[in-house]
Amino acid sequence: MKKIAGLICGLAMMEAAQADVVTYEFTATITTMKLDYTVVTESSLPGKTISVGEAVRGRLTYNTQTPLHSQWIGEPGEPGTARNYAARGMKNTMSFVFETHGFSFDSAPSTSKDDQMDITVRNDTDAPMGAPGPYDQLNIEAYSVNSYGRNFGSLSMNDYTGSLLVHGDIPHRLPDINSKYILQEFEYNLDHNGVWLSARGALTSLTLVSSVPEPSTYAMFMAGLACLAWRRRTRR
Incomplete structure (x- = not known):
């Protein structure tokens, strides 16, 4: 015994x-942009020039021990579950630069109480039309406040295999960028004096840099x- x-x-x-602190480097290409609700091909906000077709290069670090902040359990007609993980002091950061015009974003911890990262894991969500059955989703969203306004940067992954996210936990590894049934997207949003700038695109690479216990x-x-x-x- x-x-x-x-x-x-x-x-x-x-x-x-x-459990460990995981760091990835990623690249993406901007495919669509909106200024408020109007589709544009280039931004027009002061100091914030971003264009469709522009390449993005970034770095993401997250802690798999980030505590659970809130959760939602599905109801009839609204299947699935969602778990949100967030806390300060967990070394969760995201940074990236738009390579053509040099505009950059960095959510590194600061004295601002608004700087943070949310990690949301959704399981068994209804799939969009034409997709194979319910899917799981991982959304990593970082926030930062600077002189231009409130910034949002996010990476999202829709997994149609059901193998990426287990029991709503934060994954220790992210899937290969070439996976057939995993949709991976990049998004940036800026609230500049009440005017919204939104830029979205597809991830083109995702490389594990380090995994530190x-x-x-x-x-x-x-x-x-x-x-x-x-x-x-x-x-x-």
Whole structure:
């Protein structure tokens, strides 16, 4: 019985040690733009020149241990569930630059209480017409406030395979950009004195840069190893 308990203890702690801070680099191409509700091909806001066809290069960091902030459970006629994860101090950041005109966005933590990131996981959502059945969705949205107004940058992924998002948890890895049944999009929005600028496009690359365990994760991993070592000693 002690051997079984030791084995379970070690494996459980090592499994729990998977949580980490994940960093990706991404690129995208702007395909559609709107100024308020009018379709445009280039922005006209001061200092915010963005054009259709422009390439975007960015970096995303998120912590898989970000705590649950709120959740929604579906009802008849509105299937699915949604879980929102958000908290300050979790090292969640997004930054990107529009490469033609050099306009940039950075949600790095600051003194502003409005700077934050929301990670929303939806499961078993009704699929749009022509898509294969219910789908899961991951939406990562970062906010920042500067002299131009309130900025929003987001990456969203619709997974029609049902394998990306498990039980509404934040994924430790994002899917390959060439996956046939996963739609990946980039979006940027700016509220400039009540005027909305929106730019959307498709992700063209998504590359894992690093996956760094938190200090608590290292401690959990070492505790798991200690449990397994104790089990080996008791067998002698």
